[in-house]
Amino acid sequence: MIPLMKSAFSNELATRKALADFILQSPRLSMDMKCMEFEQAFAKRQKMADAVLFNSGGSANLAMLQALLNLGRLKRGDKVGFSAVTWSTNVMPILQLGLSPVPLDCDPLTLNTMSSHVSAAIRSHGLKAVFITNVLGFAGDLDQIRKTCREGGAVLLEDNCEALGTELPAGATGTFGLASSHSFFVAHHMSTIEGGMVLTSDEELAEMLRIVRANGWDRNLSSDRQLKWRRRFKIPDEFQGKYAFYDLGYNLRPTEITGFLGLLQLPALDAMIRAREANYLRLEKIVAANPDLFTLKHDHITLLSNFAFPVLCKTPELREKYILQLSGAGVEIRPMIAGNLARQPFFKKYVSESFELPGADLVHFNGVYFGNYPELTANDLEILSSALSHY
Ligand SMILES: Cc1ncc(COP(=O)(O)O)c(C=O)c1O
Structure with missing residues (x-):
């Protein structure tokens, strides 16, 4: 797990x-x-x-x-x-x-x-x-x-x-x-x-x-x-x-x-940030080689302090595939934060206006994430790489 x-x-x-x-x-x-x-x-x-x-x-x-x-x-x-x-x-x-x-x-x-x-x-x-x-x-x-x-x-x-x-x-x-x-x-x-x-x-x-x-x-x-x-x-x-x-x-x-x-x-913060960034960059290579997934842009960022690895699939159906692939490999996953907040029940209760949010909807329906922390072992990273691969 x-x-x-x-x-x-x-x-x-x-x-x-x-x-x-x-x-x-x-x-x-x-x-x-x-x-x-x-x-x-x-x-x-x-x-x-x-x-x-x-x-x-x-x-x-x-x-x-x-x-x-x-x-x-x-x-x-x-x-x-x-x-x-x-x-x-x-x-x-x-x-x-x-x-x-x-x-x-x-x-x-x-x-x-x-x-x-x-x-x-x-x-x-x-x-x-x-x-x-x-x-x-x-x-x-x-x-x-x-x-x-x-x-x-x-x-x-x-x-x-x-x-x-x-x-x-x-x-x-x-x-x-x-x-x-x-x-x-x-x-x-x-x-x-x-x-x-x-x-x-x-x-x-x-x-x-x-x-x-x-x-x-x-x-x-x-x-x-x-x-x-x-x-x-x-x-x-x-x-x-x-x-x-x-x-x-x-x-x-x-x-x-x-x-x-x-x-x-x-x-200890700097070392933790560097370890997480190294994990991110390693797994990003697998994502970049996978046509099912978007590779996220961060070339305007000089230090990426990531603590959860976002997986953005090209379609909601593909998300189902990667939910199965990741959870099947024993990886705990969750939605991308909480998706588009304008779709949450509390928001609809208090705000009657509706908003067009295509980008946030894509994250809502196609996104999933897993944890990225310094304690991920070489074996964990192998499992994650395999679960993120295109088969
Ligand atoms: C963007 C964002 N804002 C606020 C919070 C709330 O932080 P806390 O859990 O410390 O109240 C979180 C928690 O995850 C968050 O992700």
Whole structure:
């Protein structure tokens, strides 16, 4: 059996032992210094000014949109474009917060929404924000998308939960938008069991994200920022300041376990990305020789941080053939993320408008994926190569 993932961590046993020791010895397990240290290390690695840690990638998405609403940079009813091929908790916060979701199609050969899709949607729908997902380590023409958003007056956000580490000549994914989200759920590029992070270089947004993350209060702000909020709302003293709630928030806090694991896993990230890229490039050769399958385009990407191998068949019937071939070889498979999200029951319940999304539909009906991780053995890669071959 080749499962979607084999282990939760790089260096599994040592990490679990270190975690057990940390839990036994740490005086405090709720959000504290380890979370802050992980935020700083992650922001530095990704060359962004600030990082805010959350308890999941989905929470990070919710918080980004809530923070923009709190700041008045988005208003209820505004139209937000999102990549139709994405995850549920990229789209759901758009609906939950009273924004209006507009699915953006993708180029099936890059799996991603491209600037042409974004500019057409800004023109026809008057989008106020574009919430792009960088799918399975692949990416669209992000520098052009950034330019298109800037010219069209739309805020660009990146859901980078599936592409931490991917690089384009113009920069790393997750650094093109005003802010980007990341997931550290097991089986992503690096794991803290559950966990998420927002990256941004916008100070005001980072401050609001910290308010949104914890109840709407100011406790996780620096003392000068706390003073600013307390003065603005004439909070007389610390006694009341500790229980002043300034804007809409949630409890989306991580624990010290998240921070501890993040700090432990981060130094291993580069090696894991390289191992996954090598697996991808090896299997891609088999795909390229197979007339039943599309070979995906990534010549605009300099480092492909893939964590699940996408198999895009030329027809839905051929997908049935490869589902049989892969599962028959003991390979655990699943749909390409969750297909075209505009086809999901929740979306149809809340959005009555219908959208033409031929690229996303092709991914929906012809796509399947299996796990790509550093622990794949030479024997696993042989089995996968054989299951991807044309017979
Ligand atoms: C594109 C995308 N966004 C958001 C998420 C949510 O991340 P989490 O599972 O950490 O909430 C995922 C999870 O797989 C994802 O693939």
